[in-house]
Amino acid sequence: MNIARIETIPYKIPYITPLAFATGRIDNVENVLIRLWTTDGVMGEAEAPSRPYIYGESQQSIITAINEWLFPSIKDLRIFDKEKIAQKMAWVVGNYTAKAAIDLAIHDAMGKYLQMSCHQLFGGMSNQLTVSHMIGYDSPEKMAEQALAMRQQYGINSFKVKTGKDYRKDIKACTEIRKCLPDATLYLDANHGWRADQAISVYHAIRELDFAFFEEPSPAADRIGRHRLNKEMAIPVCGDESCISLADVSREIFDGISSMICIKMARTGITESTKILHLCEGLSVPVYVGNQGDTQIGTLNSLHFGAAFKHACEKPAELTNFLEIRDDLQADALEIKEGKMRIPTDSIGMGIHIDEHKLNYYRQDR
Amino acid sequence: MNIARIETIPYKIPYITPLAFATGRIDNVENVLIRLWTTDGVMGEAEAPSRPYIYGESQQSIITAINEWLFPSIKDLRIFDKEKIAQKMAWVVGNYTAKAAIDLAIHDAMGKYLQMSCHQLFGGMSNQLTVSHMIGYDSPEKMAEQALAMRQQYGINSFKVKTGKDYRKDIKACTEIRKCLPDATLYLDANHGWRADQAISVYHAIRELDFAFFEEPSPAADRIGRHRLNKEMAIPVCGDESCISLADVSREIFDGISSMICIKMARTGITESTKILHLCEGLSVPVYVGNQGDTQIGTLNSLHFGAAFKHACEKPAELTNFLEIRDDLQADALEIKEGKMRIPTDSIGMGIHIDEHKLNYYRQDR
Numbered sequence: 001m002n003i004a005r006i007e008t009i010p011y012k013i014p015y016i017t018p019l020a021f022a023t024g025r026i027d028n029v030e031n032v033l034i035r036l037w038t039t040d041g042v043m044g045e046a047e048a049p050s051r052p053y054i055y056g057e058s059q060q061s062i063i064t065a066i067n068e069w070l071f072p073s074i075k076d077l078r079i080f081d082k083e084k085i086a087q088k089m090a091w092v093v094g095n096y097t098a099k100a101a102i103d104l105a106i107h108d109a110m111g112k113y114l115q116m117s118c119h120q121l122f123g124g125m126s127n128q129l130t131v132s133h134m135i136g137y138d139s140p141e142k143m144a145e146q147a148l149a150m151r152q153q154y155g156i157n158s159f160k161v162k163t164g165k166d167y168r169k170d171i172k173a174c175t176e177i178r179k180c181l182p183d184a185t186l187y188l189d190a191n192h193g194w195r196a197d198q199a200i201s202v203y204h205a206i207r208e209l210d211f212a213f214f215e216e217p218s219p220a221a222d223r224i225g226r227h228r229l230n231k232e233m234a235i236p237v238c239g240d241e242s243c244i245s246l247a248d249v250s251r252e253i254f255d256g257i258s259s260m261i262c263i264k265m266a267r268t269g270i271t272e273s274t275k276i277l278h279l280c281e282g283l284s285v286p287v288y289v290g291n292q293g294d295t296q297i298g299t300l301n302s303l304h305f306g307a308a309f310k311h312a313c314e315k316p317a318e319l320t321n322f323l324e325i326r327d328d329l330q331a332d333a334l335e336i337k338e339g340k341m342r343i344p345t346d347s348i349g350m351g352i353h354i355d356e357h358k359l360n361y362y363r364q365d366r
Numbered sequence: 367m368n369i370a371r372i373e374t375i376p377y378k379i380p381y382i383t384p385l386a387f388a389t390g391r392i393d394n395v396e397n398v399l400i401r402l403w404t405t406d407g408v409m410g411e412a413e414a415p416s417r418p419y420i421y422g423e424s425q426q427s428i429i430t431a432i433n434e435w436l437f438p439s440i441k442d443l444r445i446f447d448k449e450k451i452a453q454k455m456a457w458v459v460g461n462y463t464a465k466a467a468i469d470l471a472i473h474d475a476m477g478k479y480l481q482m483s484c485h486q487l488f489g490g491m492s493n494q495l496t497v498s499h500m501i502g503y504d505s506p507e508k509m510a511e512q513a514l515a516m517r518q519q520y521g522i523n524s525f526k527v528k529t530g531k532d533y534r535k536d537i538k539a540c541t542e543i544r545k546c547l548p549d550a551t552l553y554l555d556a557n558h559g560w561r562a563d564q565a566i567s568v569y570h571a572i573r574e575l576d577f578a579f580f581e582e583p584s585p586a587a588d589r590i591g592r593h594r595l596n597k598e599m600a601i602p603v604c605g606d607e608s609c610i611s612l613a614d615v616s617r618e619i620f621d622g623i624s625s626m627i628c629i630k631m632a633r634t635g636i637t638e639s640t641k642i643l644h645l646c647e648g649l650s651v652p653v654y655v656g657n658q659g660d661t662q663i664g665t666l667n668s669l670h671f672g673a674a675f676k677h678a679c680e681k682p683a684e685l686t687n688f689l690e691i692r693d694d695l696q697a698d699a700l701e702i703k704e705g706k707m708r709i710p711t712d713s714i715g716m717g718i719h720i721d722e723h724k725l726n727y728y729r730q731d732r
Binding site for chain 2 (some may be wrong): 030053078080081082084086087111114116120121123125126246247249250274275276278282283284297308309310
C-alpha cells in the first residue's frame with residue numbers, strides 16, 4: 001500500500017451559466033483529475049481546481065507541482081502515513097489544490113484499500129448532510145426565483161446569497177429573498193467586496209432579516225475595518241479566502257478578524273481540514289463545509305468529510321455547485337432529496353466512479 | 367464490525383518500589399483491562415487505571431460506568447464511527463479513564479480489523495519515539511544516580527524530575543542531576559506542590575541549568591499566582607492534571623495559565639487526544655506524550671499515538687513507567703535501545719498481546 005504512481009489529467013467542462021461573484025466569473029470547470037496508484041494496484045482519485053483568484057494555481061502549475069515536486073517527495077511512502085506525506089510535501093510553498101488533491105486521493109485509496117466508506121473511516125458521525133445552495137448574482141427578483149426553484153425541486157432550505165458588488169442592490173436582494181423564504185437559513189458572502197463601512201451599513205439595514213452569518217464581508221487585510229465591523233455585529237463573520245491553511249485559521253481567529261470558518265476540501269484536503277475542524281471545535285468556533293466550484297467529485301469529498309464529524313455536520317454544507325455544470329466525470333449522479341444528500345450504504349472510499357468515455361471526451365491532454 | 371460486547375477485568379500488580387510524588391504515592395497498579403468484541407469476532411483491548419487523586423475513579427466505578435452506562439449507549443455502533451461513539455458516551459460526566467479505555471480498545475480493534483498497525487492508521491509520521499524517564503522523589507544524590515543508571519542501561523537522555531514537596535530540596539536535586547548529566551534534556555513536575563512564589567524562586571535559582579519546561583509548578587486554581595509566574599518565566603509552563611479534556615486545554619491556554627500541554631492516552635484516548643494535538647498544533651503550543659502510571663499496555667497506546675503525528679513525536683515521550691512494575695500482562699516485553707522505543711514492523715493494532723496465564727493470576731474478579 002505504498003505510493004507508486006500519480007497520473008495528472010487536465011479536463012474542461014463548461015458551466016451551464018457562467019458563475020458570477022464579486023472578484024470574478026467562471027465560464028468553465030478547468031480541473032486536473034489525479035489518479036494515485038499504490039504498489040498493490042489500488043487507485044485513489046481526486047481533483048484539483050484551477051482558481052487563480054484564490055490560490056493562484058493553473059492546470060499547468062498543478063500538473064508541474066505534482067509531477068516534478070510532490071510525487072517525487074512522497075513516492076514509496078505508505079498511503080496511511082498521512083502525517084509523513086504532509087511533512088514531505090511541506091517544502092513546496094503554496095500549490096494548495098495540488099497538495100490537497102494528493103491528500104484527497106490518498107484518503108480515497110485508503111477507503112478502497114480497506115473496502116470502507118471514507119465517512120466511516122474518518123469518524124462516522126452521520127451518513128448525510130443538510131444541503132445549502134449558493135444563489136449567484138442577478139437581479140433581486142431573479143435571485144429570489146433561483147432560491148424558490150431550488151426549494152421546489154430539491155427541498156433545499158439553506159442559501160448563501162452572493163453579494164459584494166453594489167451594497168445597495170445587495171440589501172434589496174437579501175430583503176427580496178427573505179420575503180420569499182421566511183423560514184429559510186440565509187447567509188451572505190461578499191468575497192471582500194464591500195468596504196468595512198458598507199458592510200456595517202448592510203448589517204444594520206438587514207439585521208431584522210435573521211441572516212445566520214456574513215462571509216468575508218470586507219477585506220480581511222483591513223484589520224481595523226474588520227474590528228470595527230465585528231464590534232457592531234451580533235452574528236459571526238466567517239473566514240473563507242482569508243483562511244486557506246491551519247495557520248491562517250489560527251491567526252484570523254486570534255486577531256479577532258473571523259469568528260466562524262469555512263472549510264474546503266479542495267484547499268486543505270482531509271488531513272489539514274481535520275486539524276482546522278479540531279482547532280475550531282476546541283475553541284467553540286463554528287464551521288461549515290464550503291464549495292470550491294466543485295464537480296460531483298469534489299462534492300463527494302465534502303460529503304464524506306462533513307458527515308464524518310459532529311462539529312462539521314451541524315451546519316448545512318454547500319453541495320449543489322455540480323448542478324450548474326453542463327456535465328460531470330462522475331458516472332452515478334448524486335441525489336438531493338428533501339434538502340439532504342446521503343451517502344449510499346454500499347459506498348467505498350469517496351464513492352467516486354469515473355465515466356471513462358466522458359473523461360476521454362473532456363480531457364485536454366490528448 | 368459493530369460493538370457486540372465489552373468485558374471488564376480488574377487486576378492488580380505491585381510496583382517494585384512504591385512511586386512517590388507531591389500529591390500521593392502508589393503501591394500497586396490497580397487497573398481494569400477491557401476487552402471489546404465486535405460482531406465479527408475482532409477483539410480490541412485497553413485498560414483504565416484507577417487514579418483517585420487525578421480522576422476520582424476506582425476499579426469499581428470504572429466497571430460500573432462501562433457495564434451500566436457506556437456499553438449500553440454504544441452497543442451495535444460500528445467501531446469506525448468514533449465521533450458518534452464519543453457523542454453517545456458524552457452524557458456520562460467524568461469517568462475519564464473508563465471512556466478513554468473504550469476509545470483506545472476501539473482503535474485497537476480498528477487496527478486488528480484492518481490488519482494494520484495503529485500508528486500507521488493514525489498518521490504514520492514515525493515508527494519510534496525518543497524516550498523520557500521520570501525520576502521519582504529521593505535524596506538529590508539518589509535521584510542523580512537513578513538518571514545515570516537509566517542512561518547507562520537504556521541510553522535515555524531525557525528526564526522528568528519529580529519535585530513539589532520541599533522547594534529548597536528540589537533546587538538541590540535539580541542542580542545535582544544537571545551536574546551529572548550536562549547534556550540531557552531535563553524538565554520538572556511539581557504536581558501543583560509549590561506555591562506560585564516558591565515556583566518563582568525555583569525558576570530563578572535554576573535558570574542557568576537549562577531546564578526545558580516546568581510542569582504544573584503551582585496550583586492552576588491560583589490563576590493570579592500562575593500569571594505572576596508566567597510573566598517571570600522564559601520557558602513554558604506545561605499543563606497536565608489541569609488539562610484533562612479538550613475544553614480544559616483550550617481554557618488553560620487562553621487564560622494564560624499553561625503554554626504547553628501534556629497529552630495522556632489514559633484520559634483522552636485517541637479521539638480526544640487527536641483533537642487536543644491539532645488544537646495545540648494550530649496554536650503553535652508544544653505538547654508531549656505523558657504517562658499515567660502506564661503498564662506496557664498503556665505504553666503501547668502512547669507509542670502508537672506519539673509516533674503517528676509530527677507535532678507529537680517532536681518531544682521525548684514518557685514510556686518507562688512499566689519498568690517500575692513487578693510484572694505485566696503484556697506477553698512480549700517492550701524494548702528501549704539507545705534511548706528510543708520502536709514499533710516492530712509486524713505490529714498489528716496497538717501491538718497488545720496479553721499473557722492469559724498472568725491475567726488469570728493477577729485478575730481480582732475470580
